[in-house]
Amino acid sequence: MTTRQSASPAAPATATRTGLPALRDEARRRDERDPLTAYASRYATGGAVHLNGNSLGPPRESLTSALGGVVSGQWAPRQVRAWFQDGWLDLPRTVGDKLAPLLGAGPGQVVVAGETTSTTLFNALVAACRLRADRPVLLVEAGAFPTDLYIADSVARLLDRRLVVEPRAGFDAYLATHGRQTAAALTAPVDFRTGERRAIGPTTALCHTAGAVSVWDLSHAAGVLPVELDACAVDLAVGCGYKYLGGGPGAPAFLYVRSDLQPDVDFPLAGWHGHARPFAMAPEFEPAEGVDRGRTGTPPLLSLAALDHALDPLVDTGIRELHRRGRDLGEFFLTCLGEGRPDLPRRLASPRDPDLRGGHLALRVPDAEGLEQALAGAGVLVDARPPDLVRFAFAPLYVTHEQVWRAVRELHRALP
Template identity: 75%
Template sequence: MTTYPGPATAPPASGGNEILRRDTLDPLTSYAHAYATDGTVHLNGNSLGPPRADLIGELDRVVRGQWPRSQVQAWFRDGWLDLPRTIGDKLAPLLGAAPGQVVVAGETTSTTLFNALVAACRLRADRPVVLVEAASFPTDLYLAASVVRLLGRELVVESAEGFDSFLHTHGARVAVAVASPVDFRTGERREIGPTTARCHAAGAIALWDLSHASGVLPVDLDPSEVDLAIGCGYKYLGGGPGAPAFLYVAARLQPEVDFPLSGWHGHARPFAMAPAFEPAPGIDRGRTGTPPLLSLVALNHALDPLLEVGIDALYRRSRELAGSFLDCLGARRPDLLDRLVSPRDAERRGGHLALRIPGAERIEEELRGRGVLVDSRPPDLIRFAFAPLYVTHVQVQRAVGELCQVVGETP
């Protein structure tokens, strides 16, 4: 187990080095040493972050220890078979959910969203409309369009304001409303509680894509009475490339939810090999096929420090890192700060900021060469994500300095 040092005693802020002081005062700064960053500043954690440095040891424990010793019996002897539910219950506190409502079945984010979206439509079989925000992540739009073709439903795509208006005026026609708490481009937030309440007032199912929020933003699924939610494991959760997605199903819906992907691991008695599908009780009915063990091990390992810190402290740290970015940018290049498209108010955004700068893709490449990883989104957005445990205030200051130089060199 990795151990993390406590907070250092804060020295005076000599030379006005407020940024260094912020790192020194915050005990979460010490966590950064436990990640394999190779000296690079990782500000693209909303796409993929670095692993914990001891991940290889954890994988080695399974590959060298459990697998050769137990072979197929490891599914039972070493708890492999239970990992989808075990990790789901482990993840639940970061999502504001009670145990028994989250499963990591081993599927991709796209597959998990498809499964949830069809199930949501089946819960409201008498309603024709699937409602989605126009600014949703492309996968959400693509899958929603596919599902309505498959089921003979109607797709309605609206702006953020139009989404709420449609629920108010045409909500009786809406089977499911799909939304995200964080705009993947700008970082602007959509409040989960009020939006879910609007869905329920209209009698619609609320389905949330938490991919850009889980692990960095409190989402409070149970208090908000969310129906269904999905999210990926490779962004702020740090589960690694292609980490499996999670599925949340509120306990009140589990007896009636009907998933289209009815694989044998979602069966009530999977090893009975029965010819007819009988859904498992509870959240296990959201499982499908044999889970990808090593991916689950990596995700399980990534969650430990996040749970140790807790979602409120993670959110606080991310906001403060973003604040340092804005402070440094405003002091050095106020003209670039004027290009901010994210909300200035920290309460109205998630874990990343976005600047609108021409030549964004080229600037991303230039920064990569300088040891600062960000990502761009067409046509001209550069995103800076502030994952709370492996990014420091000093690194943020360095990133701003490199950005100012690169933009200054841009013709």
């Protein structure tokens, strides 16, 4: 009997890969060790890598069934009675209280009235200025999201206030030197372009020292970054439901009003759902008790139900673990980014220190829109911001380390 030998020897069992291919093995090890990886398979990603969650992320796989249950199990059989029998009337507060722990807020301070982020911000800014009716200045940070600048300008003109727009470094300095002229100050904890963080506590403290009302736009922080609204004594805050919160296209915004301010806050949009007795159909407006006075008209029930469904895994995970996971993904992205391409980390427009940034990273590239399109063709979804930024967002529950590795591989291929 003869023994046949292989024509070529097998690779040694101890052989290892190097460079970016080796980091794929590391990505898989990290995913295996992290229990949050299990959530990723529960989202309808269509096989794409979704790194644009700071604009819009994928829905959970179970959303279709959840919305179907609302339509077929509540709306269809009970119609108008469902407002009373299925908790529809209370849903703005129910969803608000569910969201509150992700914002570091106690119950009764958050409402999701069903309005857009723009409308909610308008309501909050006017109310903030009314709380300091004798002060002439509305302060806003120059790098704010464009809608914030537009709304602030409109509010200033409406109320005959002077709009002061200060760059990042000058915002706190203005509060320190001219704060007693300032009615309200609007800024955000995360720069929507670069991801750079602004500490909420110190800026809010400056507002309070000067007697100004602090208003925060949490749209790029909610669901990925601890914001600790109660601990920081924030006055008012708003944020959208369709970014890291995953509520879907045009998901309604949320409004936070600190509990001790609620009896005095006077919102300009006085709708019947914000009335103390909405079904009395009274001719004069009497604001509801508590944060419910921030409600306006009949809320978009299906959008609220979709946001309610999206919040479940986020609340179950908790904001500390969500932040930890998102931070880990971002750091792994940077590790992969420079592997074999030391030029790419030099294009980073975001702070390198993870403590100084939110949930996304931005790179400077000459043709940002072209890179966005090239990556989309390879199944990696990012977004460009003019003139030269491409943003990569690391939503904690549907992005994996292996997907981050894949995104960087395609990025290496797309960039000369």
